[in-house]
Amino acid sequence: MTMVRSDPLPTSPRRGLRSWTRTRFERRPRTAGFTDGSCRKPVIWPRDGSTMSSAPPADALLSSAPAAPHAHYLQRRFDFVASYNEISDHVGKSSQRLVGCWPCSEAYLTSSYFAQHKSLFDSDCHGYLAEEFGSSDFCKGMASEISLLQLSDLQRQLHVIIERLPIGVFADSFELQHLVHRKVFLDAAVFGDTNLELPSALSNRSIVEIHMNIGHENPLTGYETVLELPLHARYPPLDESGYVEVQFGHPDLFLHCRSKEAQSEPCLCTPAEANVGPAKAVMWRVPSGNDAHRGIVSSVTFVSALVCALSIVVSAITSRNKYVRRSR
Amino acid sequence: MDHLVHYEWCKVFQAAFWYGLIVHFRIYPIIYALPFVIVLSKQRVGPSRKPALRQWNSRRDILYDDSSTASAKSSPGRNGLWTPLGSIATWDTVIFGLFSGTLFFLLTVTFFYIYGWDFLNEALLYHLTRTDPRHNFSIYFYHVYLHHQQGFTVFEKFVSFLPQIMVQLALVFSFAGDLPFCLCVQTVAFVAFNKVMTAQYFVWFLCLLPLILPWSSMKVKWKGLICMFVWMASQIHWLMWAYLLEFKGRNVFVQLWLASILFLAANTLVLLMLIRYHKYSPIFMPLARPGVANSRKSE
Numbered sequence: 001m002t003m004v005r006s007d008p009l010p011t012s013p014r015r016g017l018r019s020w021t022r023t024r025f026e027r028r029p030r031t032a033g034f035t036d037g038s039c040r041k042p043v044i045w046p047r048d049g050s051t052m053s054s055a056p057p058a059d060a061l062l063s064s065a066p067a068a069p070h071a072h073y074l075q076r077r078f079d080f081v082a083s084y085n086e087i088s089d090h091v092g093k094s095s096q097r098l099v100g101c102w103p104c105s106e107a108y109l110t111s112s113y114f115a116q117h118k119s120l121f122d123s124d125c126h127g128y129l130a131e132e133f134g135s136s137d138f139c140k141g142m143a144s145e146i147s148l149l150q151l152s153d154l155q156r157q158l159h160v161i162i163e164r165l166p167i168g169v170f171a172d173s174f175e176l177q178h179l180v181h182r183k184v185f186l187d188a189a190v191f192g193d194t195n196l197e198l199p200s201a202l203s204n205r206s207i208v209e210i211h212m213n214i215g216h217e218n219p220l221t222g223y224e225t226v227l228e229l230p231l232h233a234r235y236p237p238l239d240e241s242g243y244v245e246v247q248f249g250h251p252d253l254f255l256h257c258r259s260k261e262a263q264s265e266p267c268l269c270t271p272a273e274a275n276v277g278p279a280k281a282v283m284w285r286v287p288s289g290n291d292a293h294r295g296i297v298s299s300v301t302f303v304s305a306l307v308c309a310l311s312i313v314v315s316a317i318t319s320r321n322k323y324v325r326r327s328r
Numbered sequence: 329m330d331h332l333v334h335y336e337w338c339k340v341f342q343a344a345f346w347y348g349l350i351v352h353f354r355i356y357p358i359i360y361a362l363p364f365v366i367v368l369s370k371q372r373v374g375p376s377r378k379p380a381l382r383q384w385n386s387r388r389d390i391l392y393d394d395s396s397t398a399s400a401k402s403s404p405g406r407n408g409l410w411t412p413l414g415s416i417a418t419w420d421t422v423i424f425g426l427f428s429g430t431l432f433f434l435l436t437v438t439f440f441y442i443y444g445w446d447f448l449n450e451a452l453l454y455h456l457t458r459t460d461p462r463h464n465f466s467i468y469f470y471h472v473y474l475h476h477q478q479g480f481t482v483f484e485k486f487v488s489f490l491p492q493i494m495v496q497l498a499l500v501f502s503f504a505g506d507l508p509f510c511l512c513v514q515t516v517a518f519v520a521f522n523k524v525m526t527a528q529y530f531v532w533f534l535c536l537l538p539l540i541l542p543w544s545s546m547k548v549k550w551k552g553l554i555c556m557f558v559w560m561a562s563q564i565h566w567l568m569w570a571y572l573l574e575f576k577g578r579n580v581f582v583q584l585w586l587a588s589i590l591f592l593a594a595n596t597l598v599l600l601m602l603i604r605y606h607k608y609s610p611i612f613m614p615l616a617r618p619g620v621a622n623s624r625k626s627e
Contacts, residue, residue: 072577199461201477233577235461235473242579287579294474297585301471302487304589305521308596309491312517313498315603320502323608 061248061284073228074282076161076251108189109254110162110207161227162252163208165192168200168234168286169246171208175230187211199235200244233286240290248282340368344424348431355455356532359496359518360511361425366504367611368420458524463570463584465525465563467592470585472523492521505610509543512536513599520595546605555598562587562594 061072165171176188192206208229236244347364350357439447460466461473468488475484495517503510515533519525546552566587572578 197460197462199473199476235476237477238474285577287573287577287581289470289473289581291474293470293582297474298471298484300589301467301585304467304592305488305491308592309495309521311596312495312599312603315600316498316502319603319606319608 061282072231072233072284074163074231074248076163076227076229077224107187108191108209109160110191110209111189159212160254161210161212162254163210163229164249164251165206165208165231166246166248167203167205168236168244169231169248169284170194170196170203170206170234171229171231172196176208176210179230185210186213196232199237201237203234233284236286236288238291239288240292242287242290243285244288246284246286248284340420340423341427344427345431347424348428349435351428352432352435355452356515356518359514362500363504363507363510363514364424365416365421366500367507368424369416369418460524463573463581465527465566465588465591466523467585467588468523469588470581473581488523492518495521503608505612506543506606506608507611508536508539509606509609512540513602516595516599516602520592520599540602540606543607543609544602544605545607546601551601551605555601558594559598562591566591 061074163171170193171190173188173190173194176185176190179185180188188208188210190206190208193204194206195203210227210229212225212227233246236246343364347357347360436448436452439451459472459476460469461476463469471488480488496514499513499517500510503513512533515536519529519532522529546555566584569580569584569587572580573584
């Protein structure tokens, strides 16, 4: 189930403008959106004081949708009111703790993480981001300029969401590129273990970095956004209960800004985290194999293969001998 | 005579060229190497290296008289299961093997030069170390998943490969003379007993069916329809459990594994039916003994 946008979507082959505005805050079935070729852009609720008939959904794991039939969807809700308030509070002050710098030529913030670290740990990732932002040489030149900037001087470019996937969960980079192509995201990339076939015990974690341009007329009023990220589960370690639970942590959220006047590097980023839905963790219950089955499965598998093979061998020899006898 | 010898050699080179190219594109046609070698052996081609193709009438009856049948009877061991190794090692088989192998090697080197280790890993080396624990049509997927953390012993690897090698050798030595049929049943068996089986592999043998169906006495009604129904129904049954596992997240590993065994049984049944109702049709005329007439009677 998902919420309908308050502002009209581009007209799609199946849905016209009228149906969107009529069902302003109604729940609608999941089957719409991807099946008709339109892009499922992030849903936005305005924070302008209007009464909403129902609250935006909390973070959740949703079952598959037609556009990505093998995937489940991780749904994240972001409250950008806090982000913009923090920016407006801290722009004008020189605060390297909350405002960091990043070369605009770098396409992704986390692209070099796995060049420095072999595996992903949440603490390492936080330290990496803080170090790369704060101590970057680019920031030093900008430090004196930050205090002079006002919010109106910034050209807000994009939001960057960094999702550190737990072990046993992966994102298909081809699927994400398909969503980028359909303009659901501005850009998306996966870093870390991208081998889709490996089971959980033989794989490492990965990071998904998503760039979105959530345009809104008045950023100072704030708004909320729901993001849906298609994910897949690896085969988990064996468990006698038949299921393994995978827990998702909170993502990191950044706002990528650039000074309007100085288009040269660097870009500014605030790593201050927006409110990301309620504190309840998202859990995914993934089916797993049972170690107790090992003996019987191996035996029956080999016996079945042997029986079928012997029947084919006997049939081939019998058929061949029949031809030889007939030709004599 | 020289230009005739040159023409025969060109045919062998041409065949070897296409075979080397095909194996470069997809590895699985390597299983056809043995039947090709047997067909090119001395017992089939003969010392003249100019075997005559069999002629068929519209009823798929062989166009030869009793004298050539007598010559077929009088060549002991030629129709037997085991072709002597000495008769396999002919100029044609050696040229075929060397030329196709060299072409395969050259193409591999060329693409390694262009794409580097990525090509070599993805095209060749990956198949040596791959394990496929994720669910697929093969009966081995659950066995592989249950052992993926501790690995396999040499004995377990050998035992899992044994049915495949048994079936391949039996089919090759039984039907190599009827080359199209041999290639088709080999492919069906190879796919059915493989460690991993996905729907794309079905194309490998479906494209060969038109070559063998004219020589099958199995009628569409009802044996043909039964074969099609059994094969498709067992596949749909497997897909139902796979849908519950992958789309709905239900633990149905055991049911899915049993469905894959049922699908193997269906593949085996179809293969047995193909063999049972096939009219064995060697592509070359039997070799005539010296002094025995080999006239043909036309329709």
